[in-house]
Amino acid sequence: MAELMQSATVLSVIDLTPRVRQLVVLPKAQKLSFQPGQWVSLKLPVGTKPPLNRAYSMAALSTTSGELTLVFDRVPEGLGSSYLYQLKAGDELLLSGPYGNFVLPQPLDREVLFIARYTGLVPIRCMLKALYAHRDTSPILLIAVAPAEHELLYHNELLSLAVTQASFRYLPLVATGDEAAVRLTMTMVQPLIEGTPHVLPMLCGTKDFVRPLRAFFVEAGYERKEVQVETYD
Ligand SMILES: Cc1cc2nc3c(=O)[nH]c(=O)nc-3n(C[C@H](O)[C@H](O)[C@H](O)COP(=O)(O)OP(=O)(O)OC[C@H]3O[C@@H](n4cnc5c(N)ncnc54)[C@H](O)[C@@H]3O)c2cc1C
Structure with a gap:
């Protein structure tokens, strides 16, 4: 059509x-x-x-x-x-x-690990809205990295969500530049995925952020296609 x-x-x-x-x-x-x-x-x-x-x-x-x-x-x-x-x-x-195909699979059969750099949070915010509109209780962890504290997008909304939804965890991070953002995110993710069942990683942001993180998951034993990505540039 x-x-x-x-x-x-x-x-x-x-x-x-x-x-x-x-x-x-x-x-x-x-x-x-x-x-x-x-x-x-x-x-x-x-x-x-x-x-x-x-x-x-x-x-x-x-x-x-x-x-x-x-x-x-x-x-x-x-x-x-x-x-x-x-x-x-x-x-x-x-x-x-x-x-676009950067959408949640149905049904969700594992924990979702959303990782967003700055406005990479936009499509993920929409997915979160959909999940909680349907009272979904699947475990979700969101790591959102912003270039400055006052640039954390939807910060208050996400903090409230983490308080009201037992299945939702929110980890806001601040890092200037893609390299620092990648390093900090890897440090946070490593202990979360080591020796645990595979989560569903969904990564969004610019290529300099998303690609090293996808490689990091592959290095950790994930198949490349298990890691969902949306790149902005
Ligand atoms: C599928 C998809 C969905 C997108 N959704 C959004 C969205 O919801 N919100 C949003 O802000 N952008 C989104 N983008 C990016 C958007 O389309 C533009 O690329 C962005 O606004 C920059 O365009 P520009 O013409 O101002 O910059 P350009 O003149 O095209 O300059 C791009 C340069 O800036 C760098 N850069 C820095 N920050 C960004 C950024 N946020 N996005 C892209 N390049 C960046 C790039 O690495 C590149 O070198 C999306 C891109 C794709 C492919």
Whole structure:
């Protein structure tokens, strides 16, 4: 089936952290039905050969009226994210989708270990929303690494979730740069996976973060395909 490209209206713009912004957009032609973890492709009128295609994952579950919640960080000198940063309520965007296979398997037969670097948390947040909307009690550990304490995304929401959901554990970490983020994450994960039944690792972020961590799991005895990844660049 041909992909449907449609316009969407920006309904609201809010800052979640000093460098992370949320846009709620409403597709005008057709409501999108998506699985938590999937993304839409935005066609942005910038760059030398517009449109510039940029992918953004849904941060929240679909609503009856069809709004999509997109959350992104401002990449220094990033063409796409800088364009999105100047949008206001009432502006329009072109998008298509949903796309993607970074979704939870059904049924969940083992503990899930989500590992996110910064806005890599976006699709995972959507999956968590879905799990707890269905009162799922599967064991989940989330490791979220941010470049600074005030950049920990959804921090209060995740702390509350860890208090109210006995099966959910949340480990926020702060590290500047991918290398430090990888090192710190490995230090935390090593004792958790050593000599225990295999968990389901689901990793999301830029390649410099995700790839060494996938290699780390493979080194620890996981098959490559057991490690689910979504890379942003
Ligand atoms: C499947 C998928 C889902 C995505 N979902 C999201 C999302 O929900 N939220 C979000 O913020 N981004 C998401 N991205 C990344 C997004 O599509 C853009 O790549 C990002 O906004 C940077 O685009 P840009 O044009 O501003 O930067 P570009 O000009 O393309 O510069 C990219 C450069 O910045 C570096 N970089 C630093 N931070 C990031 C980052 N967060 N993402 C990508 N590159 C980065 C890259 O390593 C690369 O060198 C997703 C990407 C994919 C492939």
